[in-house]
Amino acid sequence: MSALLSMENLTGGYGDADILQDVSMHVAPDEIVAIVGPNGAGKSTAMKSVFGMLTIRGGRMLFDGDDITKWTPNRIVQRGICYVPQVDNIFREMSIHENLEMGGFLKKGDLSASYDRVYTLFPDLKERRKTLAGSLSGGQRQMVAMGRALMLDPKLLLLDEPTAGLSPKYMEQIFQICRDVRDTGVAILLVEQHAKQALAFADRGYVLAAGKNRHEGTGAELLADREVAEMFLGG
Amino acid sequence: MELFELLNFYVIPGIVLGSIYALGAVGITLIFAILRYAHLAHGDLATLGAFIALAVVTGLGVSPLVALPVAILATAAVAVGIDKVFYEHLRERPKIVTVMASLGIALMVRSVIQVVWGVDTETYSRGIVRPEDYFGLRIRDREIYTVVALIVLVGGLQLFLTRSKWGKAMRAMSDNPNLALLSGIDNKKVVMLTWVIAGGLCAASGFFLGLNTELKSMMGWYMLLPMFAAAILGGVGRVEGAVLGGLIVGIAEELSVLVIPSEYKAAMAFVILLFMLLVRPTGLLKGKVL
Ligand SMILES: Nc1ncnc2c1ncn2[C@@H]1O[C@H](COP(=O)(O)OP(=O)(O)O)[C@@H](O)[C@H]1O
Ligand SMILES: [Mg+2]
Numbered sequence: 001m002s003a004l005l006s007m008e009n010l011t012g013g014y015g016d017a018d019i020l021q022d023v024s025m026h027v028a029p030d031e032i033v034a035i036v037g038p039n040g041a042g043k044s045t046a047m048k049s050v051f052g053m054l055t056i057r058g059g060r061m062l063f064d065g066d067d068i069t070k071w072t073p074n075r076i077v078q079r080g081i082c083y084v085p086q087v088d089n090i091f092r093e094m095s096i097h098e099n100l101e102m103g104g105f106l107k108k109g110d111l112s113a114s115y116d117r118v119y120t121l122f123p124d125l126k127e128r129r130k131t132l133a134g135s136l137s138g139g140q141r142q143m144v145a146m147g148r149a150l151m152l153d154p155k156l157l158l159l160d161e162p163t164a165g166l167s168p169k170y171m172e173q174i175f176q177i178c179r180d181v182r183d184t185g186v187a188i189l190l191v192e193q194h195a196k197q198a199l200a201f202a203d204r205g206y207v208l209a210a211g212k213n214r215h216e217g218t219g220a221e222l223l224a225d226r227e228v229a230e231m232f233l234g235g
Numbered sequence: 236m237e238l239f240e241l242l243n244f245y246v247i248p249g250i251v252l253g254s255i256y257a258l259g260a261v262g263i264t265l266i267f268a269i270l271r272y273a274h275l276a277h278g279d280l281a282t283l284g285a286f287i288a289l290a291v292v293t294g295l296g297v298s299p300l301v302a303l304p305v306a307i308l309a310t311a312a313v314a315v316g317i318d319k320v321f322y323e324h325l326r327e328r329p330k331i332v333t334v335m336a337s338l339g340i341a342l343m344v345r346s347v348i349q350v351v352w353g354v355d356t357e358t359y360s361r362g363i364v365r366p367e368d369y370f371g372l373r374i375r376d377r378e379i380y381t382v383v384a385l386i387v388l389v390g391g392l393q394l395f396l397t398r399s400k401w402g403k404a405m406r407a408m409s410d411n412p413n414l415a416l417l418s419g420i421d422n423k424k425v426v427m428l429t430w431v432i433a434g435g436l437c438a439a440s441g442f443f444l445g446l447n448t449e450l451k452s453m454m455g456w457y458m459l460l461p462m463f464a465a466a467i468l469g470g471v472g473r474v475e476g477a478v479l480g481g482l483i484v485g486i487a488e489e490l491s492v493l494v495i496p497s498e499y500k501a502a503m504a505f506v507i508l509l510f511m512l513l514v515r516p517t518g519l520l521k522g523k524v525l
Contacts, residue, residue, distance in 0.1 A: 051417065077419040085417070091410040094403070102407045105400070106419040148418065 004029045004187050005156055011058035019045045021211045032188045034202035036195035042211040043191040044086050047158050082149035086160035089145035092134030096125050099133050099144050103151030118147040139170035159190040175201045195233050199223050207232055243373045245489045251378045253485020254385040258440035260465035260477035262433030268409035268472035269429045272330040276341035282455030283344055284310040284438025285445040286352050292359055299359040303442050307435040314434025349452045357450040381443045389478055461504035468511050470522025
């Protein structure tokens with residue numbers, strides 16, 4: 001199995017308590033993988049662990065042949081992982097275009113190809129490129145956040161609840177954009193509250209509960225699993 | 236009292252004093268926005284800038300305006316140095332530790348100034364400068380230089396912040412430090428840049444106070460409160476706000492003499508600060524909440 005990202009037996013947390021306990025996951029290139037589970041299960045924490053934003057006490061993180069467990073965020077971004085946090089994921093007092101520019105900060109030379117790519121994915125943003133990001137609606141903010149993360153042409157995109165608080169119409173749109181992004185060769189690992197929809201759309205999924213791996217499989221397998229359905233998908 | 240008397244004796248000096256406060260307040264607001272602490276050595280750094288310019292004026296016999304760029308560069312370097320030697324190590328600690336450290340730095344900088352230049356009053360040039368008459372407005376050249384310097388320096392800073400890559404990186408760091416880090420923005424460079432700008436503006440502030448009045452080792456310390464009042468009045472993190480705040484505090488101080496004894500002039504800044512914190516803590520232009 002040639003995984004792009006593999007999280008191997010990760011244990012760690014913010015202070016002394018271990019929020020993640022022996023969590024393992026992997027994402028293959030070109031794959032969309034969803035993490036679902038109840039609130040407080042440690043889904044966001046699992047994502048932050050990729051960027052070393054917590055104390056890791058066991059296990060390791062491999063990306064594309066490198067052990068990135070102890071790397072700084074700066075180096076990880078440069079290596080090809082970009083991350084959209086669950087909250088505070090835009091620069092509110094900067095324009096849409098400036099948000100994208102900051103996303104491409106590390107790129108040397110001309111950014112125009114990257115802008116084109118993002119504006120093609122999100123035509124709504126192009127029209128309003130001078131608008132302050134903080135004044136946009138929730139769905140548009142999410143697009144700015146994803147656009148910012150795509151500016152460096154990452155190999156892997158981490159999305160923490162990209163559809164939280166959005167209408168079903170926007171949710172479908174975001175999912176469609178994820179497929180489009182994946183079709184350009186970017187793997188996606190995303191956390192979703194809308195578990196049913198997410199599993200229906202993702203290639204594979206993990207069910208996380210109380211900081212532990214509980215189930216894994218293809219989206220269809222997990223949706224068909226009776227225990228998963230009863231415990232995590234509301235019957 | 237007639238209009239021109241009001242303008243000539245209160246408003247114009249108020250604008251000049253306000254411009255001097257504004258130069259310092261812009262640096263204070265940038266440090267608040269990016270490093271998130273109150274920098275109490277700001278006033279004494281301004282004094283240092285003023286005295287470095289004096290050293291250039293007396294040492295090389297050049298005009299004060301030629302000495303200004305030298306003072307700006309030297310003070311910017313000192314500010315970066317102080318950050319590297321002292322504040323950088325406190326970055327992970329609670330902010331109040333750095334605030335207290337900056338008070339220590341303030342005392343240290345002042346002592347160095349007193350050792351090197353003494354405690355006497357100095358001036359850049361001797362003699363009395365008579366104001367020119369512009370249609371009834373009486374304005375001295377140095378007053379014009381002060382306001383022009385504010386416009387040029389802050390205008391340049393605004394261009395830098397809105398047009399250049401690193402200026403935008405500074406705004407990004409102020410807006411959302413975590414996301415800036417996740418975008419790969421090098422926060423060490425941003426911090427250094429912040430000190431270069433704040434230190435340079437400090438020097439300009441001290442220099443123009445010295446040019447319009449005189450140089451004393453305590454001159455900057457006495458400006459600290461009005462500069463903070465200006466930054467908070469304008470909205471923390473807002474450059475335009477700091478300028479507006481500086482002008483309001485400066486003009487209010489000069490006008491206050493009309494109604495209260497002039498010994499209490501300095502209390503105006505305190506009154507404005509208190510009033511603002513009670514009524515609208517985000518400042519006139521809605522800055523960060525402290
Ligand atoms: N920054 C933090 N510091 C300390 N504890 C945290 C922090 N973030 C989350 N937690 C705790 O970690 C646990 C998992 O949180 P999180 O990963 O955000 O859950 P999820 O995203 O699955 O809802 C929760 O108990 C939460 O209280
Ligand atoms: Mg979460």
